Amino acid sequence: MGTRKRPLPVVERGSCVACGTCQSVCPRGAISVRRGLYAVVDPARCVGCGMCSRECPAEIIRMEVCT
Numbered sequence: 001m002g003t004r005k006r007p008l009p010v011v012e013r014g015s016c017v018a019c020g021t022c023q024s025v026c027p028r029g030a031i032s033v034r035r036g037l038y039a040v041v042d043p044a045r046c047v048g049c050g051m052c053s054r055e056c057p058a059e060i061i062r063m064e065v066c067t
Contacts, residue, residue, distance in 0.1 A: 006048040007063040013038040015060040022052035022061060 009022070009031070016038040023031045023039065030045035031052055039052075043066070053061040 005065050007050065008043055008046055008048055008066045009041050009050070009052050009061045010064050011039045011041065012060040012062075015058060017058050019057060021055050021057055025051045025055045027051065 011022075018033045018036050018038055020033050023033055026046075027049065028045045028047055030042045030047075031039050032042070034040050039061070041052075048063070050063050053063050
């Protein structure tokens with residue numbers, strides 16, 4: 001079975017303001033805000049669409065290609 005490379009969001013935890021925008025725009029429910037402090041991505045649910053990165057008001061979510 002081969003590996004599939006896809007972009008996944010990476011959240012700068014120290015800069016995340018936990019506003020919940022990324023969580024609300026994610027079409028797959030792959031992002032949750034933990035302890036009201038930072039966003040966490042579930043890579044198993046993420047499809048790499050980049051909506052979270054585009055909509056983040058703090059501009060701290062970047063898309064990186066992962067395997």
